[in-house]
Amino acid sequence: MNIKSITIIITIILFHAAQSFAADEKPDLRNVRWGMTKDEVKKKENAEMVKETEGILVYLIKGGPKKQIIHTHPDLDGKSMELSIDIVVPAYNLVYLFPNGKLGMAILHMDNPEAKADDYLDEFDRKEDELIEETGKEPKGMAKFGENGTEDDLYAHPERICSGIYAVKLIWADVNDKTNITMELDNRQTEQDKFECTLSIFYESVKFPVDPADSAKLHESL
Secondary structure (H helix, E strand, O other), X not given: OOHHHHHHHHHHHHHOOXXXXXXXXXXXXXXXXXXXXXXXXXXXXXXEEEEEEOOEEEEEEOOXXXXXXXXXXXXXXXXXXXXXXXXXXXXXXXXXXXXXXXXXXXXXXXXXOOOOHHHHHHHHHHHHHHHHHHHOOOOEEEEEOOOOOOHHHHHHOOHHHHOOOOEEEEEEEEEOOOEEEEEEEEEEEOOOOOEEEEEEEEEEEXXXXXXXXXHHHHHHHO
């Protein structure tokens, strides 16, 4: 199956629709590891599967209320507080791709048609904190703020993300020498020629990579 077909299938699906492990079996993403076959992933993934095609598995991760632990900034004595807050997390579509029959890429795509621009920005910040904790690494950032724009403008005018004026990308490279992670907050054009925000997180295997041209197409389309 060529990348154009894969992109069309994923786009249609997305927009229309704590365990212990041995050291050598530690998951690379959720409960799965790079290089697994589709059957192996299906045995490990416990989200609701909504689609299966050649080289692709698609799941729905349901959203809802969640307890989140946050840490305050240290005070003058160097002490910080741990607080538990109630939040509502959005649903995500989870796409697994299997180049040459082996798991090589996964995409998390926020699925909340009712979300507003500031909801996307809040979720982007939440997922950034989550990924920093998971990876133990600070990301490298890339941003588009429009002419003479700044990061402050991004938070003052999040609706400009949906219109394509602003965009933000965070990159965690070579996590555990196995995984490249990219989180992108951008916009896309709908079938009705309107623009809306889109938030996606791309996980890509170092050892079992998707073809670079195919990867670039998926980043662009989602």
